[in-house]
Amino acid sequence: MSLNPSVALKTQPVSLAPEDKAQIDAILTENKDQPGATMLVLTLVQESLGYISSAMQAYIAQELDVPLSHLYGVLTFYSSFRMAPIGRHQISICLGTACYVRGGPMLTEKLQQLLGIQMGETTEDGRFTLEVCRCVGACSQAPVLMVDDDIAGRVDPSQVAKILRKYE
Ligand code: FES
Numbered sequence: 001m002s003l004n005p006s007v008a009l010k011t012q013p014v015s016l017a018p019e020d021k022a023q024i025d026a027i028l029t030e031n032k033d034q035p036g037a038t039m040l041v042l043t044l045v046q047e048s049l050g051y052i053s054s055a056m057q058a059y060i061a062q063e064l065d066v067p068l069s070h071l072y073g074v075l076t077f078y079s080s081f082r083m084a085p086i087g088r089h090q091i092s093i094c095l096g097t098a099c100y101v102r103g104g105p106m107l108t109e110k111l112q113q114l115l116g117i118q119m120g121e122t123t124e125d126g127r128f129t130l131e132v133c134r135c136v137g138a139c140s141q142a143p144v145l146m147v148d149d150d151i152a153g154r155v156d157p158s159q160v161a162k163i164l165r166k167y168e
Helices: 005-010 018-033 037-049 052-065 068-077 097-101 104-115 155-163
Strands: 089-094 128-133 143-147 148-154
Touching: 005 143, 018 037, 018 052, 037 052, 037 148, 068 097, 097 104, 097 148, 104 128, 143 155
Parallel strands: 089 128
Antiparallel strands: 089 143, 143 148
16 A cells, blocks of 8 residues: 555654754744645745745645645646756746747757756756746847846857856
8 A cells, every 4th residue: 555645744754954944934933824824835935945845845734734735736836936946047038929939949949958957947056047938028039038137139049058158
């Protein structure tokens, strides 16, 4: 017979960095009895710590007394939640309509190939996080990608490596 993971996790101690646990505890104390506590606590933890790791998820589920599967469902439903730390530079590829039809998917493919990661992931050295965004208001320059707050327009896949080198 296999154990339900959410049940098993409730009976095991969860290992968290003491400073992370202290911040999460403060958020839980303030909000655990509020209506919609799961969403509220997850939002505040992400604002405070930048992401919600699997250890944090297990601890929050345990403390809110909700199944881990429910909490994970909320995290995966809303794309704004992160489950891993963000890289030092955030690359956002615009896949709004204009950028999509003018080559956004090819930029996506090139970046994934160069960085060795998929959308939503961070490189092992913590340098880059790759994400999709929607129209950033520069459609006349499509296809567009952003690195942090810098916009690059009319980007050809052959230019991507050069753009990345600026952030090394
Ligand atoms: S669709 Fe990409 S900037 Fe508008």
